[in-house]
Amino acid sequence: MTAELLIFYVLAAxxxxxxxxxxxxxxxxxxxFLLFVxxxxxxxxxxxxxxxxxxxxxxxVYVGGVLVLMLFAFMLSNKELLNDLQKGLTGFFALPRWQAxxxxxxxxxxxxxxxxxxxxxxxxxxxxxxREGKIFTPTDHTEKHIGLQLMTRYLLPFELISLxxxxxxxxxAHLTRKEPKP
Amino acid sequence: xSAIITLSLLAVLLLYLGLFKAKKALLPVSLLGLLAAIxxxxxxxxxxxxxxxxxxxxxxxxxxxxxxxxxxxxxxVFLLSRDYFDSISEHVxxxxxxIIxxxxxxxxxxxxxxxxxxxxxxxxxSVALYILVGIRKRDFSSNEAALKYFLMGAFSTGFLLFGxxxxxxxxxxxxxxxxxxxxxxxxxxxxxxxxxxxxxxIIGLSFKVGAAPFHFWTPDVYEGAPILITTFMSTVxxxxxFAGFLRLFLTCFVPLQDFWAPVLLVITVLTLFIGNISAxxxxxxxxxxxxSSISHAGYMLFGILSIGAASAGAIFVYSAAYSIASVVAxxxxxxxxxxxxxxxxxxxxxxxxxxxxLAFTLSVAMLSLAxxxxxxxxxxxxxxxxxVLANYHIVLLLLAVLNAAMGIYYYFRVIVAxxxxxxxxxxxxxxxNYKAVLFIGxxxxxxxxxxxxxxxxxx
Numbered sequence: 001m002t003a004e005l006l007i008f009y010v011l012a013a014x015x016x017x018x019x020x021x022x023x024x025x026x027x028x029x030x031x032x033f034l035l036f037v038x039x040x041x042x043x044x045x046x047x048x049x050x051x052x053x054x055x056x057x058x059x060x061v062y063v064g065g066v067l068v069l070m071l072f073a074f075m076l077s078n079k080e081l082l083n084d085l086q087k088g089l090t091g092f093f094a095l096p097r098w099q100a101x102x103x104x105x106x107x108x109x110x111x112x113x114x115x116x117x118x119x120x121x122x123x124x125x126x127x128x129x130x131r132e133g134k135i136f137t138p139t140d141h142t143e144k145h146i147g148l149q150l151m152t153r154y155l156l157p158f159e160l161i162s163l164x165x166x167x168x169x170x171x172x173a174h175l176t177r178k179e180p181k182p
Numbered sequence: 183x184s185a186i187i188t189l190s191l192l193a194v195l196l197l198y199l200g201l202f203k204a205k206k207a208l209l210p211v212s213l214l215g216l217l218a219a220i221x222x223x224x225x226x227x228x229x230x231x232x233x234x235x236x237x238x239x240x241x242x243x244x245x246x247x248x249x250x251x252x253x254x255x256x257x258x259v260f261l262l263s264r265d266y267f268d269s270i271s272e273h274v275x276x277x278x279x280x281i282i283x284x285x286x287x288x289x290x291x292x293x294x295x296x297x298x299x300x301x302x303x304x305x306x307x308s309v310a311l312y313i314l315v316g317i318r319k320r321d322f323s324s325n326e327a328a329l330k331y332f333l334m335g336a337f338s339t340g341f342l343l344f345g346x347x348x349x350x351x352x353x354x355x356x357x358x359x360x361x362x363x364x365x366x367x368x369x370x371x372x373x374x375x376x377x378x379x380x381x382x383x384i385i386g387l388s389f390k391v392g393a394a395p396f397h398f399w400t401p402d403v404y405e406g407a408p409i410l411i412t413t414f415m416s417t418v419x420x421x422x423x424f425a426g427f428l429r430l431f432l433t434c435f436v437p438l439q440d441f442w443a444p445v446l447l448v449i450t451v452l453t454l455f456i457g458n459i460s461a462x463x464x465x466x467x468x469x470x471x472x473x474s475s476i477s478h479a480g481y482m483l484f485g486i487l488s489i490g491a492a493s494a495g496a497i498f499v500y501s502a503a504y505s506i507a508s509v510v511a512x513x514x515x516x517x518x519x520x521x522x523x524x525x526x527x528x529x530x531x532x533x534x535x536x537x538x539x540l541a542f543t544l545s546v547a548m549l550s551l552a553x554x555x556x557x558x559x560x561x562x563x564x565x566x567x568x569x570v571l572a573n574y575h576i577v578l579l580l581l582a583v584l585n586a587a588m589g590i591y592y593y594f595r596v597i598v599a600x601x602x603x604x605x606x607x608x609x610x611x612x613x614x615n616y617k618a619v620l621f622i623g624x625x626x627x628x629x630x631x632x633x634x635x636x637x638x639x640x641x
Contacts, residue, residue: 110378114348117374124368125354156235157302160290163190164302164309167283170197170276171313179271179319 008048015041032070039063050136053143183234183241185219185249186289192219193282200275208278209264215282216257223249233295237357244494245293247640248425251498252292252418255505256285258622259414261615262513266410270318277317281414284310288422292429297346297356300426304342304390307419308335314414315407327406334389334399342386348379361434369437380435380442384449387430391423393479394453401460404472409519412468413512416475417505424482428497431486439489446487451581453480458588467515468525470592471508474551477585478504484566484582488573495641496569500562502637503550503630507559510547510623513616514540521610530596531605540610541600543620550627552593553586558630558637565638 018037025031039062046055129135136142150158192215199207223246231242239245259281267274287306294300312335316328350356352373353364365372385396392400404412435442457477464470482504485497515525517540522529534541550559563586570579612620630637 110381114374114378121373123352123354123373123375124371153236154238154298156238157296157298160302160306163283163286163306167280167306167309167313170280171309174273174276174313174317175319177273 004048008045011041011044011048014038015045028074032067032074035067035070036063039067050138050140050142053146183239185222186286188215188219188222189282189286189289193279193286196275196279196282200273200279205274208275209260212260212278212282213257216253216260220250220253223253233359237359238296238299239290239293240295241293243641244425244429247498248292248421248501249289251502251505252285252288252422255417255421255509256281256414258506258509258619259410259418261619262413262509262516263410264613264615266408266516267317270408277314280310280314284314284414285418288418291422291426294426294429295358297349297358297361297430300430301339301343301346303426304423305339307422308339308390311335311411311415311419314411315403317411318408321406323406324408325406327403330399330406331403338386338389338396340386341382341389345379345382345384345386348375348382352376352379358430358433365434365437372438377438377441380438381445383430384442384445387423387427388449391420391427391479391482392476393449393483394456394476395449397453397456397476397479400476401469401472404475405466405469409468409512409516412472413509416471416512417508420475420479421501421505424479424486424497424501428486428489428494431489432494436489443487446483447578450480450483450487451578453477453483454581454585458585458592461592462588464592465527466525467527467530467596470527471511471515474589474592475508477589478551480585481563481566481582484570488569490569490573492565492569495638496562496565498641499558499565499630499634499637503558503562503627506623506626507547507550507557510543510620510627511551513619513623514544514547517610517612517616521608527595527599528603528605530599531603532607533600533610535604536607536609537612539617540612540620543624544600545597546624546627548593548597550631552590554590556628556631558627560631561634561638 015038018034018041022031022034022038025034039058043055043058043063046052046058192212195215196208196212199211223241226241227243227246231240231245233240241249260278263278267277271277284307287303287308287310290299290303291307294303312328312332315331316324318324346356349361352375353361355361355364389396389399404416407415431442454477457473457475457480461470461473461477464473478500482497482500485493485500518529518533519525530544533544546557550557553559553563567579567582570582
């Protein structure tokens, strides 16, 4: 087993285990801190896919921004409210867990079935690109290509994303605005 | 494309109008903007459609017809909004702007030619709705609806995105033409990624259109949201989501029909039965309409199930008929709720004696939703069922007819309440905008019912 493979398995295992713990843990603060581990491991996996730009974005946006915000929200929220949350539903036969189980099992079945069927048959366009030598190596810079694609082929979706951002701002303004009491 | 740019700018303009407290100008300006967009689309009708912007959008007849339908229905919803939002909040401009933004997303969903655009269109459409559903901040059920819709929407977006990713993995492209070419070029060696991708896309899109067993958010969200927003959601958004669903399957996935048709068949039958049987048991008119919208999703799924040259026309006529009738039904509900404070069937008792006009238009809408001949709903159901009969066996058609019969029962409950249950009540005041919308709705329903070629010739 090479060192890379070992690192890959460590990252994958830590991503899986920490994600499972995040959803099963009753204590919200601990779950939030475990989310750090999940997001970092996933960022590491992105690097293994040679998607270093995505990995950095993941760390900057999710770890640096979203998680810190969530921690703030957690610290500023009402303690009584959170205690209620921690009680939650107990017992394996509680209905919501059954639904979650069915959805997870279905999704898992689809993915595992796909992986078994696929075997080592990569899609044709991947093998063709590999034959023509049109592949990335770990020393290549991917961000240049991403920038070019965003400014040429994907310019329209890139511009339209701004609508989503504008609406998110409006939503935030709406939620935080003080309304006069009726 | 110019229509989409116009609408985006219109929404920003509305925000500025709100900033300068020009409340009176909001409604006329929005209606003018919608009219301009309809004109811009109609000009495009006869030009040869080519994919624009590196194959991102394609304004063919399909896209233009569904876009004009969405714009028209949004116009009706806006007409109903006079005095409606004022009672909720002082910041009305934002609600107008958000509805326009959501409409822009819907227009992108009906005209996408690249899976990236489908995703962004659906996101623009839904993010605006997450906010709109929760605009009554002090109302508990509105908050619940917003949170539920947001969580379910985010969850289903995950499925959709995963499906798109797998399709990309198999074909190496987001472009609909490329995906179709891939299927045609390799009919026997399609990657397993592709099959899983289709399954996940079906799940994600079923969530968005509210088909069973992914429908569980629909009743609560439709009930908790302000009535006008429910109207918008159950007409424009549903139509757009179905048009996107159909466009994806019609352009790309027809060669694999043997694979996905059984999955969709199960979803369709479940949707029909769950929607109709639950609607039978409802006491609240609004909740009944929510469940009936689930069952209408089931009927519209027939159009995708029996996919072919005729299915676009069938879904177009069906969604037009359903949307127009729904707008009328919700408009009457707003008025009744305003005067009686209740959404139950009893609130409609004796409406015919005091407000014959309201009772008549609502009856026309209900007949259309139930699919009685000489109304638009019948034409829609007829086109849908004849497609099923041509492609599928008779058992499915019998199931559909059984469900239509169930529909007649619960739609007639409100007619019976209005005409045959006497009750002491004062007259409901109706302003001119509502009168106009009810008139247009009833007129179009009957006109399409008698002259189906008005709409059926479009696609």
